[in-house]
Amino acid sequence: MSRTASPGTGLVYGVERVCTIWGVPRSSFYAGLRRKVSDTTKPAARRRGPKPKISDADLLAAIVADLQASPFVGEGYRKVWARLRVQQGIRVSRTRVRVLMRDNNLLSPHRARRRDGRSHDGTIITDAPNVMWGTDGVRVFTLEDGWGWIFPAVDHWNAECVGWHVCKKGDRFAALEPIKMGLARLYGTTSAGAARGLSLRMDHGTQYLSDHFTNQIKFWGIHPSYSFVAEPQGNGVVERFNRTLKEQVVHGRIYRNIDELRNAVRLFVDRYNAKWLVEKNDFLSPDQARKQWNAAKSIRPAA
Numbered sequence: 001m002s003r004t005a006s007p008g009t010g011l012v013y014g015v016e017r018v019c020t021i022w023g024v025p026r027s028s029f030y031a032g033l034r035r036k037v038s039d040t041t042k043p044a045a046r047r048r049g050p051k052p053k054i055s056d057a058d059l060l061a062a063i064v065a066d067l068q069a070s071p072f073v074g075e076g077y078r079k080v081w082a083r084l085r086v087q088q089g090i091r092v093s094r095t096r097v098r099v100l101m102r103d104n105n106l107l108s109p110h111r112a113r114r115r116d117g118r119s120h121d122g123t124i125i126t127d128a129p130n131v132m133w134g135t136d137g138v139r140v141f142t143l144e145d146g147w148g149w150i151f152p153a154v155d156h157w158n159a160e161c162v163g164w165h166v167c168k169k170g171d172r173f174a175a176l177e178p179i180k181m182g183l184a185r186l187y188g189t190t191s192a193g194a195a196r197g198l199s200l201r202m203d204h205g206t207q208y209l210s211d212h213f214t215n216q217i218k219f220w221g222i223h224p225s226y227s228f229v230a231e232p233q234g235n236g237v238v239e240r241f242n243r244t245l246k247e248q249v250v251h252g253r254i255y256r257n258i259d260e261l262r263n264a265v266r267l268f269v270d271r272y273n274a275k276w277l278v279e280k281n282d283f284l285s286p287d288q289a290r291k292q293w294n295a296a297k298s299i300r301p302a303a
Helices: 015-022 026-040 056-069 077-086 094-103 172-186 211-219 232-250 258-275 286-298
Strands: 132-135 138-142 146-155 161-167 199-202 223-226
Touching (some): 056 077, 056 094, 077 094, 132 172, 132 232, 138 232, 146 172, 161 258, 211 223, 232 258, 258 286
Parallel strands (some): 199 223
Antiparallel strands (some): 132 146, 146 161
């Protein structure tokens, strides 16, 4: 406006006259003009702090290679960060790995749903193995045999799948099979009192409330520990295992029959126990955590 010429005199109005008419101080006009000039010459923002040892492009390539080499799908940034740090010696922050994976659509699509304000107090993680196991059932549909069941048993200490069973009819007898497998595998026997001192966490399903189930686990010396009604956090260890099982074996896959499902679960459990990194185990697999515990116990001095 200040550079516009008057139609009567042919002279420009000027900054002073325009600011006087509009009631704007000339200092404000010149300050705004300086800001406009400085904004156009402002340098591009750069990363603060020291330059990282590995560039974002190289780190992203390492992340993609790690995800492709993993036998699992849908793993989160924490496990990628742990493998890069321990196996490849790439020491970067977890936040940087998360941001890179987020910006490149590499984060796990399996996200936990939002919960209400109710919190679960306490912990169900034990300080030693074979103190508490958790068990539950999962239904899976097959083309030829219809609905089938998967029953796992998971140690609360290291999230190890100690036993599993796949069947057509998910009754009280089938629910006992993973417990029996775990006893034979870790205790070497299924005789009376074989697992004295062990607790079994489970929900209020009809299989676990039946007389046959409760009497059988008591015969083995196992103490029944039922989670609260409508509180799945109380059985959260096996619930988290079931979520992983569904993500890796069930979701997005079609099985013809129970035998095909059983073979898939067998392969997954072996791979899970050997290679699945668990954060509460300091990113060790369940097998590695148990071996470390056994090694430490063997060299522990006698009291």
